[in-house]
Amino acid sequence: MQPPLNAPLARHHSVFFMIMRRLRAPLILLIVIVSISVLGLTLTPGVDDEGRTHYLSFFHAFYFISYTATTIGFGEIPYAFSDQQRLWVLFCIYMSVIGWAYTLGTVFALLADRSLQQAIAMQRFVRNVRRLGEPFYLVCGYGETGRLICQALDRQGLRAVVIEKDESKVGEIDLHSYAADVPAIAADASNPETLQYAGLTHPSCIGIIALTNDDSANLAISIAARLLAPRLPTLARAETRDTAANMASFGTRHIINPFEKFGDTLALALHTPAAWKLLGWLTGLPGTTFERHRDPPRGHWILCGHGRFGRLMVDAMDAESVPVTIIDRRPPEDISHRWVQGDGTGAAALEEAGIREAVGIVAGTSSDVDNLSIAVTARELNRKLFVIVRQNHYTNRALFQAYSSDITVVPSEIIAHECLAILSTPLLTPFLDQIRQMDEEWCAWLLERMTRRLGWDVPEVWSERINLSRAPALYRRLMRGETITLDRLLRSHANRHEFLACEVLFLDRDDDDHLMVPLGSTPVRPGDELLLVGRPGARASFGLNIANEHALNYLLTGEDLPGGWFWEKLSRKRQARSTRQLP
């Protein structure tokens, strides 16, 4: 009997009892066969070496049956058997063979059983999760986005636990070479029990990421997380506004709608291109280089496909008061825009929409083939068009790469970027919100300054809090009343005249106001939270600078402190003597 694939998992996952339950019948049969054989053997008359009638005792009979039934066969003890006894033993041998054959058959059938395999996999998974001692994220859904996120987390040295409905995708996890083991289970993530097994209530769980391609499952995960682990941040993907509103109603911390996100990004790109570039550079996937697009031009735009995506694009353009013509088979609900009937794949509709005078086109239908067809036709009609194409399926990646649009909208990548930005650095979100409000000139200046120092490769962005656990050396010095400026800290501990390849973007103070791109002369205060951006490697150096007293002392005074217990004692004694001499 095969259980349905997505059946809720059994309440009890004790595999041992499950096996014993299935083996009940063969084990009882074995007991019965052995006991009948032993009993029969004690009752069958034999002859001893002096010719007297002799019955085997239970001890001898059990000994004999034990080695006969297990096919070891030591011979007839304690005396050679009589013919009656041999007749009975013959019977016993065949009975025991049947018993063993039946038992082995049941055991093999059991091992091949799907539900048992699932139970074993589940038990192993639960054990692995329970033993996780380091902080981990619970990732629900291992699709394209889940894979990108798991890879990025792995690169950052963070652990992940995966729940995925599709068994073949769970199998893929073993094939992708992760540095750390990623416990994964093929189960329905919308089942709260599964979430608990996967570590939702585990003390080391630091966040839940709901990325399944089913909005209702994401909703179920968010509400389970809200009720079972209210202090954990939850990141949920929502494809529709209804779901997003529903999630927001019970306080889901981060709701990510890829299309809305892109709408915001497009609006920003039209409004302040430099801010858009800065944002893209800061939130890129680690290990990639930021692609410098040309800025989306202001002027007449054409939008093909007025669906979920198209509507948000129109909203974004309206907000920037960019005129837009919609090409769709059905008329849009709002009549404020020019509408051309058609699907945009043919030149006729595009011509009618004014393709030759337009500056940009958005190919945003739900069909990848249509989108590519629109984009190719449009560019043939107008070489200078700025083309935004929506890519729905990851498998069509090669086609979109070959086309080289100005922007390709890939929902899975948008979600991954957003998740990583939220997860890796909570301070990044307020900083980006501030960036959006800045003017073009300031953003251009900042982008120029950052990229000249750090290059166009996606940098590492991290936050650091000046407290006793993260920065003990610096914290102690600050509490003693020393004044230390940022400029002093951002230097190499190998040579204090060299600066580290990193910059402070944002300084957040508990009581005071926050500072955007603070100057080097800004003094640090205890409790400050810094948002830094830099080349890989700078993070570790900076971490050492503020945590290690020796490194910090060198940076501030240029002198190396004596290392080791003995030298520390010695120097402390000398210091004490010198202070005593003071009046």
Place this chain on the structure above:
Amino acid sequence: MNLEKVIFGFFILLAATLNFGFFVGDIDNPGHHDIYELFAALVVSLIATMLKFGDRTQIGAIHLATSLVADLQLIAAAMVWGYAAHITADGLTGEMTARVVSLSGGALFANVVSVVILIAETIMQRR
């Protein structure tokens, strides 16, 4: 009426009665304690244990525990018997018989608990 329940009850009760049959009599008189009865008690007790496997309730767990205790006591009794009858020079003396019977007495207590649980379970169900 459920055949499975009948078999279950039958084996539990039979394990207890056989055990009792072996136990009664003078504790050190080998003539009062038949070895075949001990054998039967042991086999039935093992079968009862197997029947109890796989019940996931709390009562099922206690059932299994009592059976495992009874098995352990009876196997110990059988081993003492085997040692006395075949390995010691004196054979089955009164002292050895007392040991075997007292071990089976322990098993009897476990079996009685098992029967009490069975009855309690039946009364609780009221059907």
